Amino acid sequence: MSVINQSRTTVRSGVELDIDRFGPHFGAQVSGIDIASASDDQVRAIRAALVEFKVLVFRGQQLEDAEHIEFANRLGDLTTGHPVHDSGTDVPEQMYSLDSADNGFADVWHTDVTFMERPPLGSILRPVVLPPTGGDTNWADAELAYLSLSEPVRGLIDQLTAVHDGNREFGYYLKHKRGGKGNTWDGREVTELTPVRHPVVRVHPETGRRAIFVNPGFTSHIEGVSDAESRGILDLLYAHLTKPEHIVRHRWQLGDLVLWDNRNTLHYANRDYVDFDGGQRRIMHRVTLRGDIPVGLTA
Template sequence: MTIEIIPRSPALGAEIRGVDLSKGVTDSEFATIIEAWHRYQVILFRDQQLPEEQQQVAFAQRFGELAQIHVPEYSGDHPAVMYIGNLKHKGQNMGALPVGEMEFHIDQCYQERPAKGTMLYAIEIPSEGGQTLFANGYKVYEALPRWVKDRVAGLKAVHVYDYGGAVTERSKMVDITDGISCAHPIARVHPATGRKSLFVNKLMTHHIEGLEWQESEKLLNVMFETISKPEFCYEHEWRVGDLLLWDNRCTLHARRDFNPAERRWLRRVTVLGEVPEQG
């Protein structure tokens, strides 16, 4: 079949048709896929049959070195595979992030080498809710007021591994020495496209280095509000068999709430990225 690329929204995202990932892809097909990924930032393959972890792992490895999972209770047989969802065994969660909505974030931004890409495959999906929202980091950065861009030029923001929520409760001060944290440029340059993207997020960005807390909060709030504007976002309605790959270097993502009584189960593989470069 001939590969077709169908944009999913004006902001970002595209569906790629004519590819059966269970059979692998040729070098020519992969070149087309990479080009679409860099252009649209989020790519979707529908109706994929990937019952084995290794099928997804093999495709993910085409994009680069895979990041190993450090939470063994949620990992699969392969060290790069993690399960996301609310299935339980003997009363214990079998997957990470089992319930609830999540604020916009960037995967592994609290590490020295944040994720390059995240690949998520839908195995079970609730009847409603649980959508994933994506924001275009390029468009968000471009839309920032000039005074914000000028003030944060050359500055870094500190990101903290804090799914417990203390970072999002902005009235609380967080001791960043208690967990994993790392500082990265607020505007980072994508190594493949050369474009600047905003690299802060509400879920894990704690503060801007070198600024007083009040000024840091003022600037971050402008950025957070811009990220969530609908004109910069694509909302993905999941179907079983969907495989999504997003570029963490130029996108942010969030999750809608869903009924915890319904099963939601997805398989994740993460591609390791590079140290972000200053924009």
């Protein structure tokens, strides 16, 4: 990740963190912390920084799955790795393994698991195998994108509700690869993916700030408007969310650990390494923190 400004700053929550911001709005690298031996005060400061900066990068950590999970457990309650994806028996059930050799890619802008009623609060990701170059991950700031819309368009979308449907991505997989038996999510075994409704503008439960909460990965349509209007509004929001000014990009190294707030960001992993030199492999391990039911302005 290129550092746009050099301003070192600290978050005030009992302990100072060495923060190098990626730009004026969101994203930061945190230095000087050993995740595996972080103190309670440091963990509290990281939790506060996650809300402040939305995307946090730690380098040089070299964690195993168990340490990755242990750290996540200190930040919040964990979900299972994924509602339907089977990451195999080599990883703990809280871990989602995304392996390019197993067709695991994330080259569609999305927010994690918004097709469930209670999407994760945040995600914590580390690379296990990386290609020599490529496979960078990008995040978009959906709060900044909301703020940079014109006031009349904000007023329009404030009122709207969208439907999120996991069948588009995982329906076939759940039915035919898993025989209709997914994983446990939010205390229930997932046997089908019933579309869910979420506000198009989500109010962040910790800051009260508004963010655009639709994504091309899982949002199927906007309710109560025509198909053409739904497509038009979603296309407008997707083009706006993914403007370069709203994005930070991370170039991975082994030993990295990245946390993001999944309530007000989208992300996209570049699939640019696969077609070169006969294909390179990339494996990422993720755990997700249990979130709340998204709330809009009129709920």
